[in-house]
Structures are given as structure tokens and as C-alpha cells.
Amino acid sequence: MTIFSKIIKGDIPSYKIAENDQFYAFLDIFPMMEGHTLIVPKVEVDKFFDVPTEYLNAWLAFAKPIAAAIESVVPCNRVGISVMGLEVPHAHMHLIPINSADDMNFTRAKLKLEPSEFQAIQAKIIAQLPATL
Structure with missing residues (x-):
């Protein structure tokens, strides 16, 4: 069982953004930018x-309103998408607020946010989502 499956199951806590019967979206705890969200299939x-x-x-239909919500609350030019899959052997999509291509450089140092900062951005993103995904 991968770490993402454990997160989906609730065995590992996460800053959940959205969920449906096929996908689970949550904030990356090692974000490139504030609002960096992962979407994984169940x-x-x-x-x-x-x-x-x-x-x-x-997957893209599920990601679309999440990307729009991120873009509405995080100052950025757009939300970039990346599918690399090298860190965890469980397919996943990164939604990253960006202003330049360098904002998606995965070799850069990651942000270090406090739990209160994760909770604040989580609440802002969720508030912008439609009632159902």
C-alpha cells in the first residue's frame, strides 16, 4: 500500500481539498508554491x-474546478499541471500555481509552511469550489 493509499484511507492525515468516488485531492506537504495540490486516483x-x-x-474534469479555485485564491499567472510520478509509485497529478516555468522546477527547495498556513490555504481553496465535484 502506497503512502497515497494510506492518505486516501485516512491512516495518514492530509489537508484534503476535495474527494469523489475516483479521486482524492490534497495539499502537497512539500509544496513548490503555496496552494500546490496533488490529485491521486483511488x-x-x-x-x-x-x-x-x-x-x-x-481526472481532468475533477482537476479543473480545483485549479480554478487555486488560481482564484493564490496570486499567480496560472495553475500549471505536472505528472512525473517519480516520488511515489502511485500515479498522481501536481497542480501548481505558477508565474514562470521555473516555478515548476522540482529541483528547487520546497516551501516550509506551518500547519496554520496549510489550514488557511486549504480553507480558501475549498471555499471557492462548487458544492459537488
Whole structure:
């Protein structure tokens, strides 16, 4: 069982942004930028392109309002998307508020936020989401 499956199951706490029957979105605890959110499928699959085809369109549809919510509360030019999958053997998507391409440079030092900062941005993003995803 991957760390993401443990987060989805509730065995490891997270700053949950949204959830439906297929996906779970939560703040990255090692963020590139404030508001950096991970979206993972509830099915445990290592590689993005091994995820069942029916999930791929649904994944973007689930991510779209989350990206809009992030963009509305985090000062940025746009929300970038990255699928790398090297850190955890469970397919996942990064939604990262960006102002330049360098903001998505995963070799840069990560932000160090306090729990209260995570909770504040979590609340702001959730407040901008539609009632159902």
C-alpha cells in the first residue's frame, strides 16, 4: 500500500481539498508554491498511463474546478499541471500555481509552511469550489 493509499484511507492525515468516488485531492506537504495540490486516483496504479482509460478524462474534469479555485485564491499567472510520478509509485497529478516555468522546477527547495498556513490555504481553496465535484 502506497503512502497515497494510506492518505486516501485516512491512516495518514492530509489537508484534503476535495474527494469523489475516483479521486482524492490534497495539499502537497512539500509544496513548490503555496496552494500546490496533488490529485491521486483511488485505484492504486504506479504509472499515469497505466491508469484505466476511463479515469483519464474524469481526472481532468475533477482537476479543473480545483485549479480554478487555486488560481482564484493564490496570486499567480496560472495553475500549471505536472505528472512525473517519480516520488511515489502511485500515479498522481501536481497542480501548481505558477508565474514562470521555473516555478515548476522540482529541483528547487520546497516551501516550509506551518500547519496554520496549510489550514488557511486549504480553507480558501475549498471555499471557492462548487458544492459537488
